[in-house]
Amino acid sequence: MxxxxxxxxxxxxxxxxxxxxxxxxxxxxxxxxxxxxxxxxxxxxxxxxxxxxxxxxxxxxxxxxxxxxxxxxxxxxxxxxxxxxxxxxxxxxxxxxxxxxxxxxxxxxxxxxxxxxxxxxxxxxxxxxxxxxxxxxxxxxxxxxxxxxxxxxxxxxxxxxxxxxxxxxxxxxxxxxxxxxxxxxxFNYSNAVDGLRQILWGLFKKIVIADNCAQFANVIFDNYTEYSASTLWVGAIFFAFQIYGDFSGYSDIAIGTSRLFGFNLKQNFAVPYFSRDIAEFWRRWHISLSTWFRDYVYIPLGGSRGSKWSQVRNVFIIFIVSGFWHGANWTFMIWGVLNACYFLPLLIMKKNRMHTDVVAANSSLPTFKEIASIGLTFGLTLIAWVFFRSDTVVQAFDYVLRMFQWTFFSVPESRPRYLIILLMLFITVEWFGRRQLFAIEKLWLSYPRWVRLTIYYVIVITIFIFGGKEQEFIYFQF
Known part of the structure; x- marks a missing residue:
């Protein structure tokens, strides 16, 4: 169901x-x-x-x-x-x-x-x-x-x-x-209302963001040899928001539904695309799985204790196992290896715990340094997502190589305006709600009731407008 x-x-x-x-x-x-x-x-x-x-x-x-x-x-x-x-x-x-x-x-x-x-x-x-x-x-x-x-x-x-x-x-x-x-x-009325609000945001992520991004990401990935490098980057971006909207949307609906019945589940996503390095990304992405592997695999292996060789070995084991958990395909293991390679420099230089708080914690906008760090981290993540999305390792490497051709500077062939506008609005809401358990948990609560209800109705209407055929959640296959 x-x-x-x-x-x-x-x-x-x-x-x-x-x-x-x-x-x-x-x-x-x-x-x-x-x-x-x-x-x-x-x-x-x-x-x-x-x-x-x-x-x-x-x-x-x-x-x-x-x-x-x-x-x-x-x-x-x-x-x-x-x-x-x-x-x-x-x-x-x-x-x-x-x-x-x-x-x-x-x-x-x-x-x-x-x-x-x-x-x-x-x-x-x-x-x-x-x-x-x-x-x-x-x-x-x-x-x-x-x-x-x-x-x-x-x-x-x-x-x-x-x-x-x-x-x-x-x-x-x-x-x-x-x-x-x-x-x-x-029964707690306040918790139930918060749960409904989280369900609403989860449905928006899934139906409006993920499902619409999927339409364009699928076309580009399935026909990637026909597109320019700039379009391939667009395809990777669409897939990044597809998998984030799909999976974090499911988690929001699950957590919100649990609150309707008086249960509190752990937060599973914490605006991972605002991370300033890969270590921070993995503290914010699929938190329940990352902490599971940390507590039951990584730490028993020795964690970050012992020699550098032991630390490197443990990092590769944890990321490869994580990749293999996602599916029976070499592409997932390459995805895990890539993330391990991204993580290792931070571990070796002891900078893997450098960003433990939310970005721009005491300001409304990030600094130029933070923007650069977020951009670099997101770019590395996009390359890894190509392996996650591709059917074969050969296809993934070919896709990535084509991303760095001279056509990178051309205008992308696929740039749906309505989806770009939706993504910009979505990112804005996520940014201003980055300190919360979910983006709209406390946004707009200071506004008059009629304004809040209007915003919620707009979200509902948007879901119906952009919703189409029922589509399974990506992580059902894992």
Whole structure:
């Protein structure tokens, strides 16, 4: 079920009314309703994969309890590795089986040996990368004795399958989300209004920005050999805003929807395109995944401790794994390697923590130095996005090489005026709302009520004007 569909527009009010008017007095019934609603939400796409979520839920719920019952380290490690192997095994089978088989066959073909591949027609379950990491963090934290296991199977099932963030995050930690299922929730009008405002902004990002950018980005990438270098840069810019509007839009809708039901999810994006270096970008882009890899992969490897070689190794591992998480294609791993190369100079010169506050924190406009830093960071990000978007590594390298031809100084063939105006307005709103959890969280609140309502209605009308066919969110495929 898509957030930008008629189905969800009907589904959400029904669940909301049942949640607050029918089962409000019983915390357990509220949690049961969330589980049922979440399974309906997920099963709307393909009911056959509900068994995977249920299986992961039962495995990690049971392992969590067993970890608490034993203090023998060998048994605890065996339980932890059971959870890791089962979860990563399922993820690996559905997401990477054909990738490894195809590359195995190609490797033997290179040495003159022909092998008949035994690939399968595997359908990738939506959101498996997200809920797999969410359940893994639960068992890992219990193993580390940072978290006590729950004995409430309904609350745990609700935590794993919570429908607002089930298929594309944010990837929540049990330490933040799970305790919220234990506490009685009261309807809060102010939180609900804030949630609706965040949903509205998320829909604007997805339908108006991402979907319209996608139309032009797809044409340029699919026919890139026919365009000038300047147009290829425009295509990369359109894709950059497509993936940002699409994914951060999903996160805004997910977080806003959660607030309607009395839950608080972690911020997942913090205006990443205003970053002054790549390290800052990765602190602001897909925060829930970046911090997951930091806490469960990077730090256990040694992090930034140890020799320079160890630090370099850890950086490459974390970015390559992050790239591989996104999909079974070499383009994603090259994307990860590029970001590692961008990050390394900052790490070596110990400047990777130089920008921890928001840009122009005490002024309304950035300095020339900040503008230059933002421009350089955005330019490097665009080159990396080309690999993320391209179907093959060869196509990606060819696209990038063509971006630096002499036609860079020509007028781009594709420059839709309406979309350029929309992007300029969007960037302006994001800039003035850069200090907030989402851009319009507190913008215009000092204005009279009729002015605020007028602005919100304009956003709604804009969504209907520029909205077309329902389009899936990009990160559904990951």
């Amino acid at each position: 898509l957030f930008n569909s008629i189905d969800f527009a009907i589904f959400l009010p029904i669940v909301f009314v049942l949640y607050w008017l029918v089962v409000q007095k019983s915390l357990r019934l509220q949690n049961v309703l969330i589980v049922v609603a979440s399974y309906v939400f997920y099963g709307w796409w393909d009911y056959r994969f509900l068994g995977l979520i249920l299986f992961s839920t039962l495995i990690d719920y049971t392992i969590g309890i067993l970890l608490q019952k034993t203090s023998i380290e060998k048994q605890r490690k065996a339980l932890l590795w059971t959870s890791i192997c089962v979860n990563i095994g399922l993820l690996g089978f559905f997401k990477y089986y054909n990738f490894f088989v195809d590359n195995f066959v190609e490797a033997f073909s290179f040495f003159g040996r022909e092998i008949q591949p035994n690939t399968l027609n595997i359908i990738l379950p939506v959101g498996i990368s997200f809920y797999t990491f969410q359940t893994l963090s639960y068992t890992i934290d219990i193993y580390r004795r940072k978290l006590k296991p729950t004995k409430d199977p309904i609350a745990f099932a609700a935590f794993v399958s919570f429908f607002p963030q089930l298929v594309a995050g944010p990837i929540e930690r049990a330490s933040n989300l799970l305790p919220q299922f234990y506490k009685k929730r009261q």
